[in-house]
Amino acid sequence: METLINLQSGFMVALQPENLLFCLIGVTLGTVIGLLPGIGALSTISMLLPVTFYMDPTTAIIMLAGVFYGAQYGGSTASILLNIPGTSTNAITCLDGHPMAKQGRAGVALAITTWTSFIGGTFSILVLVFLAPFIARVALQFGAAEYFSIAVFGLIAASTLSPGSALKGLAMVVLGLVLGLVGMDINSGVQRLNLGMLELSDGLNIVALAMGLFGVAEILVNLLRTSATPFAIGNVSFKSLFPTRQDVRDSTFPTVRGMLIGCLCGILPGVGPTIASFMAYAAERKVSRHPEKFGTGIVEGIAAPEAANNASVQSAFIPTLSLGIPGDSVMAVLLGALLIHGIVPGPTLVIDQPQLFWGLIASFWIGNLILLLLNLPLIGVFVQILRIPYDALYIAMLFFICVGVFTIRNNVFDIFVVIFFGIVGTMMILGRYPAAPLLLGFLLGPMIEENMRRALLLSRGDVFTFVDSPITAACMIFSAIALIWSFWQPVSQMLKRRRATPKPLGSTQE
Numbered sequence: 001m002e003t004l005i006n007l008q009s010g011f012m013v014a015l016q017p018e019n020l021l022f023c024l025i026g027v028t029l030g031t032v033i034g035l036l037p038g039i040g041a042l043s044t045i046s047m048l049l050p051v052t053f054y055m056d057p058t059t060a061i062i063m064l065a066g067v068f069y070g071a072q073y074g075g076s077t078a079s080i081l082l083n084i085p086g087t088s089t090n091a092i093t094c095l096d097g098h099p100m101a102k103q104g105r106a107g108v109a110l111a112i113t114t115w116t117s118f119i120g121g122t123f124s125i126l127v128l129v130f131l132a133p134f135i136a137r138v139a140l141q142f143g144a145a146e147y148f149s150i151a152v153f154g155l156i157a158a159s160t161l162s163p164g165s166a167l168k169g170l171a172m173v174v175l176g177l178v179l180g181l182v183g184m185d186i187n188s189g190v191q192r193l194n195l196g197m198l199e200l201s202d203g204l205n206i207v208a209l210a211m212g213l214f215g216v217a218e219i220l221v222n223l224l225r226t227s228a229t230p231f232a233i234g235n236v237s238f239k240s241l242f243p244t245r246q247d248v249r250d251s252t253f254p255t256v257r258g259m260l261i262g263c264l265c266g267i268l269p270g271v272g273p274t275i276a277s278f279m280a281y282a283a284e285r286k287v288s289r290h291p292e293k294f295g296t297g298i299v300e301g302i303a304a305p306e307a308a309n310n311a312s313v314q315s316a317f318i319p320t321l322s323l324g325i326p327g328d329s330v331m332a333v334l335l336g337a338l339l340i341h342g343i344v345p346g347p348t349l350v351i352d353q354p355q356l357f358w359g360l361i362a363s364f365w366i367g368n369l370i371l372l373l374l375n376l377p378l379i380g381v382f383v384q385i386l387r388i389p390y391d392a393l394y395i396a397m398l399f400f401i402c403v404g405v406f407t408i409r410n411n412v413f414d415i416f417v418v419i420f421f422g423i424v425g426t427m428m429i430l431g432r433y434p435a436a437p438l439l440l441g442f443l444l445g446p447m448i449e450e451n452m453r454r455a456l457l458l459s460r461g462d463v464f465t466f467v468d469s470p471i472t473a474a475c476m477i478f479s480a481i482a483l484i485w486s487f488w489q490p491v492s493q494m495l496k497r498r499r500a501t502p503k504p505l506g507s508t509q510e
Helices: 002-014 017-035 040-054 057-082 088-102 106-140 144-158 166-180 206-223 245-267 272-287 300-315 317-322 329-340 354-387 390-409 413-430 436-458 470-500
Strands: none
Touching: 002 017, 002 106, 002 354, 017 040, 017 057, 017 354, 040 057, 040 329, 057 088, 057 106, 057 300, 057 329, 057 354, 088 106, 088 206, 088 272, 088 300, 088 436, 106 245, 106 300, 106 317, 106 354, 144 436, 144 470, 166 436, 166 470, 206 390, 206 413, 206 436, 245 272, 245 300, 245 317, 272 300, 272 436, 300 317, 317 329, 317 354, 390 413
């Protein structure tokens, strides 16, 4: 009852004209920013921080948070229509969203992502309202060994994210781990793999890496084609924007599984929406009866990751607000925004700042509803982007990618990193090497190294610390099963083909 009373007071705060206006501004700006490749919520929120200096703290955080989760909606649009993720969290949506657009089902794909995003975000808000104190205590109990085992499981699952060779997927994971080692060793301060470049002292920029592999690479591959248009589409009617009953049935359980995975990943500090969407996609491939269809344009491949990343964005506020631990880089910027206004997140935030805490939660519901009403009617407008000739579009996309990457660190070197990984990504596409496992390996590599060292230090070198607790043991067992299964599948398919091949006459003895 006390929770409902607090939530009611939160709606009274969120529905104030000023807070409602800036919530609308935040989610609208986030949607547009997510739609434009290369900009992203991180750079936008960073640029908006000076604007919030003279705003009420509650109003400022409501607007900045709206930009964050609004960008997840818009980012899926860029992934589906252009095969370029507006944000790194939407990178996995390209695998099935873009093929659906090529099949003339862009409207259905966008409608599915909008609804699953709304459902995933709504579920995560409910968790934030009713289970935040309990879940925060559980997350606080996670040690280095638990984080290491979860990250290892994520990497093993990443090797089977994309259709094709499991060895290629595993090779991309290893390459991502190596790239994650670039920069300063957090324990000794020694520079590693920086090739003598001071610009690499802090490591590679995740946005530059993602935009190069997924954005520039896609542009270059399309420029190699003879057609001036990336793909042909027919007329998109209002009726075509509605999914069929089969689409709804196929996306229901993936949405449920995705929002559960996303909620859990958002609660764990340091995991974030990108890893949540990747793990949700990997989980769907594992439980699917037809894993070979993933990557060809099926609704399960977009419903699960979109529900996961939006659920993760909302639940990421649990460790940030209740523990003061940001879930990812965007939450770190939002944490800085709170500190700028003299608000220290932590266990006492609910008591010291109830107006901000419950007003922010209420604004999440209002913002998600606005996004639902904003995105569905405009899906037909977004689909028209497909009609723009590619030779007129790629210059603008390259411009936004370069501007977005530059504004994050104000470093021209990052633009050259984008170009380099754009060329690498082009060769990977032509060689059918998946880029998604590389990105996840890059994200999880530093986390694995840090927590492995910490766990071994605390256990005085005892490797059995990684299987001591039920959580670590379960993750390691699942990792082993996933690794064995990923290699057994192609072997079993090869054996089936051999058995199905008819033997030549006279090869058997009477």
